Amino acid sequence: MRKIGMVLPVAALALSACVTINIYFPAAAAEKVADKIIEEVWQQSDKPATVKETK
């Protein structure tokens, strides 16, 4: 009885974990990606600017 009592919530947790994760939007990753694209588009960078080719 004790066992079942422990297993049930665990199963429920597993089930719910399943569901939530499927609709989860990776906000942190999206932010990182956005930052990278914005830096490229606006040509902002903490790194020194790339040396331009000189003729």
Add this chain to the structure above:
Amino acid sequence: MKNLLKNLLALLALLAAFNVYAAADIEVNTPGVNAIKNSMQARHGQLSAYYASGAVGLTMDGMIAVRDAGSVPLAARQAVNALVAAENQDRSALYAEIANANGHPEWQAEIRSTFAQRWVQHAQRGWWVLSNDGWKQK
């Protein structure tokens, strides 16, 4: 007790697996995204002066808008409008393309709002941002 331990371990493994999935990177290295990015990058050379002068500002929905056409010489006003329209077209396409490339077209709105915040965050001091209570200078 042994069974319970097994169950817990299995659950841990499962959660760990999902965690990996959840922390997965968003893929943006697709030809579509790159094409849009390049086009926006090329356009930024022309737009940046208008951001600085306040003729064009950022909006909170991840787009840009003409704020003060009056500060642009008459001859260049159509060009500014066209730049803004083209930029917004690209931005919409970018958000859709990232969502589609990752197999989650329904993420488009969230990607857009993430970008909206980040554009503002990265905006230079003095650029204008259109919030609910009107244009504000960063």
Add this chain to the structure above:
Amino acid sequence: MNKFGCVDFSSLYNPLVGSQSVSLYSMRHLIRVSHCKKILSRCLLGMLLLSTTAGAADFSLSVADVDAPAFSARGIRLVLPADGSADLQIANLKLQQREFRNLRVRCGGFTLSSAQMSCRNGRLDAIPDAKLDFSYDFTGQRWQLALVTAGGESWQAEGQAGERGWQVLAQLRNAQGKRLSSLLPAGMPLPTQGALNGTVRASGNASGMQAVDADLQLAELGFSDTSGLHAAEKLRGDIKLTAKRKGVAWDWQGSVAWQSGEMFWQPLYLSGGNHALSASGRYDGKSFEIAQAVLDLPEVGRMQFSASLQQGRLLQGALRGDKLILTKLFESYARPFLAKGALAEAALYGRADVEVQYRNDAVQSLRLGLHDAGIADTAQRFALLGVNSEIDWRADETRTARIDFAGGALLGVPLQAGQWTVNMKGLDFSVPQAELAILDGKLELRNLHLYQQADAWRWEFAGSLSPISMEQFSEAAGLPGMLGKLAGRIPRVSYDGNEINVDGALLFNVFDGTVVATHLKLANAFGRSPQLSGDLAMRNLDLDLLTRTFSFGNMQGRLDGDVNNLQLQDWQPSRFDVYLYSSAGNYPRKISQRAVQNISALGGAGAAAAIQRSYLRFFENFGYERIGWSCVLRNGVCSMGGIEGTNSGTYTLIKGRGIPAISVMGYNRNVSWRELLTRLKRVTQNNVKPIIN
């Protein structure tokens, strides 16, 4: 005219007040003759208080409210001090939705008699640098008003109102346009700078205005609306307008001669210099008719048009212009309306005669005479030049047009002169048979059909390509110099407004073999980032021709290839399954040392160096039995394999045979596609020199 006319003083008339009462009576007289009675019922009756203030001879008049359509004044107060001056204050004046607060006129000299009322040397608080004079002659029923500033600006107006009618004459000299901005409705573009000169005359009678005649010169005039989308700067020009009432309608005629300045009227930008418009017509309160108009556009030509509009909607119109210069006409007046697209990035040349008839919400006929006209895409994708044609198009009749052209270009490849016959039936155009001479061959088109369905333009055609020298073609198209002949069969190709579809198989003869493309589809064809998908089957390509083209080191033999699930996004591969392999059959199979090195180099830098160091460098050519290479591209990574059947960790790219024989093995299965391209580029570039030897 009626703006003063809403207060009835008669109830306050009191003969006991003495001399002042005479002037009050005169004021009533003034109001009466101003045709006030008609609207009196609509006016709120004001309340006038007459009181003597502290000084014995000072008194002030207060009129609480005056209300009229489009006009109201509240808190009117006239103070008449003993020194002969006057002080008129209006706490709140509303004029056409505009509101002015605390207006004040101080008259240096104020006289009021049974014959005349006048205000001399008046000062307006709102315009402190201006001197205001006005007077009214009760017997002659004439009034005069003049506003003059120290800067030489003057607004003068005089008028007369009598039983038979009224007249107004206004004369402006250096009149600052800005002053009008407080009088005009807020939504429209308002003057911001510059001045007006000229005269405006108007006359009318009890039933309203009957004639107006304006002749104004603009001097550096500027205007703008709040959004800045309709604005002008430094306009210089003349505007003339005369209009006479005939019953309920107005007959008008006018002209605009625009000499200099610039204007932006979203999305058009026009800069001045010799624009001229003269027009005449009729306006009956509902429909606005331009009976005839002549428009001169600099660098374009002269156009004549007529139009009939109702509530801003064009009911019918006609336009005619001869020998119009297309370059400027398209660039300044058409391109701003075009969204981004191939046409928006094109330029037109030559001249055209145009005659258009518009009726029932559609163009009914178009006569277009093209004289050495041309169109060229600025990105140099297409061009058609020296076009001559007389096109007589009707919306509801079948017509045929012959189009001659002197030449052109398609993707850099020159087209020779040609002649097409186009069948037109409304918005349905078809060309049963047409030829485009391309280099030493030709493209034959069959059943070219362009039509509109569900608001989208669609087209389709079939055709065939008779042999074109690949050498000439690749040179013209800016491709690596290829050898052989290009020829092919084009089944039905169609465009549905978004996708270009190729039905059946597109067949090309290249490199002495064949390339068959199937399931070809170009989605989002003219939008941004077009997507191409399809399958390619290559058979019996001559490796010798192929390797010579791409400076890869020499290989001899025959190659088959399958490219399945090909997807290009914005012309960059995003997905495909490629398998290249030696064709079946007997043919010489040889591979040069350099080609071996290059193939090895694709696997990384080390391998090539290893060959250099080994005994292999003593041989120029090697024999082989089979070649095989596969690449499955997904997410920017190419998973490579070799000859079928070697599925262990390593794979065989070249299986050797004969003496000396050579086999090439691959170890890395997954390579970034971009990296692979870089290596390929490096290899082919490095080989330019050795190949020449």
